[in-house]
Amino acid sequence: MRYISNDMMKKGKHKVLFVCLGNICRSPAAEGIMRDITSRAGADSEWEIDSAGTGRYHIGELPDRRMRVHARERGIDLTHHCRQVCSSDFEDFDLIIGMDESNLRDLHRMAPSPEAEKKIVAMASFFNPGNRYDYVPDPYYEGSEGFELVLDLLQEGCANLFDSLNKQ
Numbered sequence: 001m002r003y004i005s006n007d008m009m010k011k012g013k014h015k016v017l018f019v020c021l022g023n024i025c026r027s028p029a030a031e032g033i034m035r036d037i038t039s040r041a042g043a044d045s046e047w048e049i050d051s052a053g054t055g056r057y058h059i060g061e062l063p064d065r066r067m068r069v070h071a072r073e074r075g076i077d078l079t080h081h082c083r084q085v086c087s088s089d090f091e092d093f094d095l096i097i098g099m100d101e102s103n104l105r106d107l108h109r110m111a112p113s114p115e116a117e118k119k120i121v122a123m124a125s126f127f128n129p130g131n132r133y134d135y136v137p138d139p140y141y142e143g144s145e146g147f148e149l150v151l152d153l154l155q156e157g158c159a160n161l162f163d164s165l166n167k168q
């Protein structure tokens with residue numbers, strides 16, 4: 001698992017932004033899962049959690065109905081409204097977490113400075129060692145299994161992310 005250095009995460013709240021392409025499937029699911037984990041741990045006040053998309057196709061929309069249904073089955077309500085990543089995100093958040101290589105490339109292109117680029121990490125860097133995925137696959141054109149797989153990967157990664165930052 002990726003080691004997060006002390007200087008990467010400033011003291012105070014943990015401010016994390018999850019990013020995918022559309023901001024209607026993977027990243028709002030990651031946001032909802034992370035909110036669920038921090039709330040169960042009684043740590044909501046120590047975290048600032050949001051999500052955004054590199055694209056602008058679905059701005060203002062709720063997450064994809066299929067993702068909302070699958071997340072609800074795991075007790076997680078997704079209420080985020082889609083927004084696009086903006087330059088102030090690189091100031092407002094300490095960790096910017098991309099779902100796949102394409103998201104990560106776009107984020108590196110958008111980052112306003114080398115300092116800002118250091119905040120960009122792959123969601124897969126929080127997966128358990130031995131996980132056969134090294135990215136979170138886009139479920140948009142997939143069936144139910146695609147959405148379930150994304151939720152499995154995100155629940156594993158977000159739990160590890162929580163543990164790694166909670167120790168600091």
Ligand code: 4NP
Pocket residue numbers: 020021022023024025026027057138139140
């Ligand atoms: P996401 O999935 O990046 O996980 O939100 C997608 C949602 C919509 C589209 C692509 C990916 N789209 O092309 O509209």
